[in-house]
Amino acid sequence: MRIAVLGTGMVGQTLAGRLVELGHDVTVGTRDVAATMARLEPDGMGNPPYPAWAQAHPAVRLATFSEAAAPAELIVNATSGNVSIAALDAAGFANLAGKVLLDIANPLDHSRGFPPSLLVSNTDSLGEQIQAAFPDAKVVKALNTMNCSLMADPGQLAGGDHSVFVSGNDADAKKAVSQLLESFGHTDVIDLGDITTARGSEMLLPVWVRLYGALGTPMFQFKIVR
Amino acid sequence: MRIAVLGTGMVGQTLAGRLVELGHDVTVGTRDVAATMARLEPDGMGNPPYPAWAQAHPAVRLATFSEAAAPAELIVNATSGNVSIAALDAAGFANLAGKVLLDIANPLDHSRGFPPSLLVSNTDSLGEQIQAAFPDAKVVKALNTMNCSLMADPGQLAGGDHSVFVSGNDADAKKAVSQLLESFGHTDVIDLGDITTARGSEMLLPVWVRLYGALGTPMFQFKIVR
Numbered sequence: 001m002r003i004a005v006l007g008t009g010m011v012g013q014t015l016a017g018r019l020v021e022l023g024h025d026v027t028v029g030t031r032d033v034a035a036t037m038a039r040l041e042p043d044g045m046g047n048p049p050y051p052a053w054a055q056a057h058p059a060v061r062l063a064t065f066s067e068a069a070a071p072a073e074l075i076v077n078a079t080s081g082n083v084s085i086a087a088l089d090a091a092g093f094a095n096l097a098g099k100v101l102l103d104i105a106n107p108l109d110h111s112r113g114f115p116p117s118l119l120v121s122n123t124d125s126l127g128e129q130i131q132a133a134f135p136d137a138k139v140v141k142a143l144n145t146m147n148c149s150l151m152a153d154p155g156q157l158a159g160g161d162h163s164v165f166v167s168g169n170d171a172d173a174k175k176a177v178s179q180l181l182e183s184f185g186h187t188d189v190i191d192l193g194d195i196t197t198a199r200g201s202e203m204l205l206p207v208w209v210r211l212y213g214a215l216g217t218p219m220f221q222f223k224i225v226r
Numbered sequence: 227m228r229i230a231v232l233g234t235g236m237v238g239q240t241l242a243g244r245l246v247e248l249g250h251d252v253t254v255g256t257r258d259v260a261a262t263m264a265r266l267e268p269d270g271m272g273n274p275p276y277p278a279w280a281q282a283h284p285a286v287r288l289a290t291f292s293e294a295a296a297p298a299e300l301i302v303n304a305t306s307g308n309v310s311i312a313a314l315d316a317a318g319f320a321n322l323a324g325k326v327l328l329d330i331a332n333p334l335d336h337s338r339g340f341p342p343s344l345l346v347s348n349t350d351s352l353g354e355q356i357q358a359a360f361p362d363a364k365v366v367k368a369l370n371t372m373n374c375s376l377m378a379d380p381g382q383l384a385g386g387d388h389s390v391f392v393s394g395n396d397a398d399a400k401k402a403v404s405q406l407l408e409s410f411g412h413t414d415v416i417d418l419g420d421i422t423t424a425r426g427s428e429m430l431l432p433v434w435v436r437l438y439g440a441l442g443t444p445m446f447q448f449k450i451v452r
Contacts, residue, residue, distance in 0.1 A: 117348050117425075122432070123338075162451045165433070192436045199343075200433030206348070207391070207426030210418045211450060220452035225388045226441055 004029050004068035006087055007078035008036050008050045009043065011104065011148040013057075015078055018152035020059045022183055027061040029068030031090060036062060069095035074102065074176070075137075081107035081126050082119060085133055097136035100173045102180075103127050103198075104143040104151065106205050115209035118202065127167060127198030138173035141198035142166045142181060145208065147218035154221070155185035162221035163188040167197040190224060230255050230294035232313055233304035234262050234276045235269060237330065237374040239283075241304055244378035246285050248409055253287040255294030257316060262288060295321035300328065300402070301363075307333035307352050308345060311359055323362035326399045328406075329353050329424075330369040330377065332431050341435035344428065353393060353424030364399035367424035368392045368407060371434065373444040380447070381411035388447035389414040393423040416450060 005016040006029040019026045030036040030050075039049035054062060061068075069075055069091035079087040084105045088096065107119040107126040120126060127141035142164060143151040154160040164186045168174045178189045192200055204222065212218050231242040232255040245252045256262040256276075265275035280288060287294075295301050295317035305313040310331045314322065333345040333352040346352060353367035368390060369377040380386040390412045394400045404415045418426055430448065438444050 112349075121429070122343050122347050158451045162449075190437070190440060192433070192440050197436045197440075200436040203347070203429040203432045206429045207418070210423045210426040211416070214416060214418050214423075215450075215452055217452065220450055223388075223449040223451045224437060224441075224446055225384045225449045226443065226446035 001025070002071055002073045003027075003076065004072035004074075004091075005076045005078050006065055006068065006091060007080075008062070009078070009080070010045065010047045011151075012076075012078035013047075013050070013053045014148040014152045015076055015104070016060050017057055018184060020057060026059070027063050027068040027072070029063060029065040029087075029091065031065060031087070033062055033064060065091040066095060072099065074100045074180075077101060077103045077105050077130070079105060081105040082109075084126060084130060088130060088134060093134060093136070096134050099137060100176050101130070101134065101137040101139045102143075102177055103130055103139055103141050106144050106202055108205065115206070115213065118205060121203055122199065125196070125198040125202045127195050127202065131169065131195045138168065138170040139195055140166055140168035140170075140173050140177040141195065141201060142177055145201050145204045146221050150219065150221055152184055154187070157219060157221055160185045160187040162223040163190055165190050165192050165197075165201045167192045167195055167201060169194050188224070227251070228297055228299045229253075229302065230298035230300075230317075231302045231304050232291055232294065232317060233306075234288070235304070235306070236271065236273045237377075238302075238304035239273075239276070239279045240374040240378045241302055241330070242286050243283055244410060246283060252285070253289050253294040253298070255289060255291040255313075255317065257291060257313070259288055259290060291317040292321060298325065300326045300406075303327060303329045303331050303356070305331060307331040308335075310352060310356060314356060314360060319360060319362070322360050325363060326402050327356070327360065327363040327365045328369070328403055329356055329365055329367050332370050332428055334431065341432070341439065344431060347429055348425065351422070351424040351428045353421050353428065357395065357421045364394065364396040365421055366392055366394035366396075366399050366403040367421065367427060368403055371427050371430045372447050376445065376447055378410055380413070383445060383447055386411045386413045388449040389416055391416050391418050391427045393418045393421055393427060395420050414450070
């Protein structure tokens, strides 16, 4: 499948790398290609800059948000939650129309330090805000409840014996995303319902960040035992 | 142990029944003993009224919030989240001082219909509000992330192979609660940290209620796979 991954950070890199490994045609989207390729320093988390990653992944193209989204069949929002709407605006309303938009971002508010709180929660969600801003896109919220390494390769923890949620208004779009998640190695995809159920999965983040603190590792996952 | 369970609803009944079964000396606290004993109709969920339950559990006493709390060594807040502070006020500031206060309530806002949202979240929690209102009590938040039947008897689902969280400022109080939870059959008690981490566990409720809708049963549990 032709897939655009919007976002050049650790999450975008990890997803793009996995998608290429699985045989997809992948373009990473960024605001400014030249600026992204001029980065020489590791990011705030110590991850290598995009150019170093790109060198190791020659099959992945880099383009503007709009150039990446225009020909894509499926678009992954892997930007930071606080800039997602702006990035999708730059990708272009028409370039998202009719397409599956897999939103894996969280509306994290880092302004109070660690752990982050949420910019929007309880009676609204980032997933809903994106669906409202781009009503012709088929938004599916998923993967936002785990570390990006486990998003892309869940089998590395307990053989994939844990759960992932999908929320969205379009049944076919949720089916397409579920199949993609299963191709990554996810074994338990739970359909929570329409896009308003993204409130539920996004509100897992406050306990996720505290579990990260308590367990001392991001390599853990929620499993819904039933 | 001498334990007061504040709240006469399904959650209070289930916890009180289990505690008596495990050999504890249990008093259920209510606002108005005569009014509670005059209830003849099932509650809104179809559960039998308190007098019917009490008849089947003769070892459990019923008393006012204050009478129940005064002699108790450990107090369980099993009231509805929207009235918890008022119920604890009625129990009496001095009657809570120096004691372990196990808070299992959730600040659910049912005013918008199903699913409920939260009355407080993200930058505050009911657990913190209770600790702030009763600074001499040793508040431990726990058990609020599951159905009451699983709170009391977790072994009935997957042999107890799932997780429960504790949050609180007092290490000894968390240890006492953890031991109580283990006596119920909980096998994986995770200490999230101080009482502010109750924000995390309380914010699990929005996904819990949506999972309840998606799965069609409340008999499921979160397991933290790591």
